[in-house]
Amino acid sequence: KNQVEQSPQSLIILEGKNCTLQCNYTVSPFSNLRWYKQDTGRGPVSLTIMTFSENTKSNGRYTATLDADTKQSSLHITASQLSDSASYICVVSDRGSTLGRLYFGRGTQLTVWP
Amino acid sequence: EADIYQTPRYLVIGTGKKITLECSQTMGHDKMYWYQQDPGMELHLIHYSYGVNSTEKGDLSSESTVSRIRTEHFPLTLESARPSHTSQYLCASSESIRLGTLKMTNEQFFGPGTRLTVL
Numbered sequence: 001k002n003q004v005e006q007s008p009q010s011l012i013i014l015e016g017k018n019c020t021l022q023c024n025y026t027v028s029p030f031s032n033l034r035w036y037k038q039d040t041g042r043g044p045v046s047l048t049i050m051t052f053s054e055n056t057k058s059n060g061r062y063t064a065t066l067d068a069d070t071k072q073s074s075l076h077i078t079a080s081q082l083s084d085s086a087s088y089i090c091v092v093s094d095r096g097s098t099l100g101r102l103y104f105g106r107g108t109q110l111t112v113w114p
Numbered sequence: 115e116a117d118i119y120q121t122p123r124y125l126v127i128g129t130g131k132k133i134t135l136e137c138s139q140t141m142g143h144d145k146m147y148w149y150q151q152d153p154g155m156e157l158h159l160i161h162y163s164y165g166v167n168s169t170e171k172g173d174l175s176s177e178s179t180v181s182r183i184r185t186e187h188f189p190l191t192l193e194s195a196r197p198s199h200t201s202q203y204l205c206a207s208s209e210s211i212r213l214g215t216l217k218m219t220n221e222q223f224f225g226p227g228t229r230l231t232v233l
Contacts, residue, residue, distance in 0.1 A: 004156075034221070041123075043204050043224030044157075089156075102222065104156040 003027070006090050006105035014113055017080055021108045023073040023090030031095040035064050035075045038087045038107065047075070077110075085112045117141050120205050120225040127195055128233050135190045135228045137205035146188040147222065149204040150174060157204060163188060195232045203228045
């Protein structure tokens, strides 16, 4: 069964600190992995996308890593800001369907305190 | 900035009412999707469409129905709403791209969602 597991479920950090979110997946055959940011009451917005051959991808203060051998990914947030408070969702796409089926994790709820 | 819109953003209705959630995109995308998301849970695909006059049920069984008469429009209808339908409904769209002989699906762009509460 294709699954995406994220940890921790929730995280509270102080403004300016760094944090790392984890994602493990069993989706096969693997196509790509995306990290989305979802603000409360809004739709998810893509932060990064990585294919099988990519190990790391940065987008400003967000850096995602991918280990396709161990099927693990992480999202590192540097110098956190209050606006980083949101749910961060790991999404994996399989290569086996023309639909580009997405498998969603439950997200990590990040809260940044001043 | 994704050009995909959902209305209403919030809806509170009584049991038994018929409702339609609207979703429109101006990007000319051929594929559109409806997801259901409960608090703290993952998104579940309930409907999708490859193009005009094409609709399919997703992974999660839903009593809702959809239609795709125009490329840009993908409304979702509940004939008789119940409290169990209370949830957030997210619409998304994506385009198919060709890489040589391969037809692939590009990134999905999400709308802001409709928060539905059925009393």
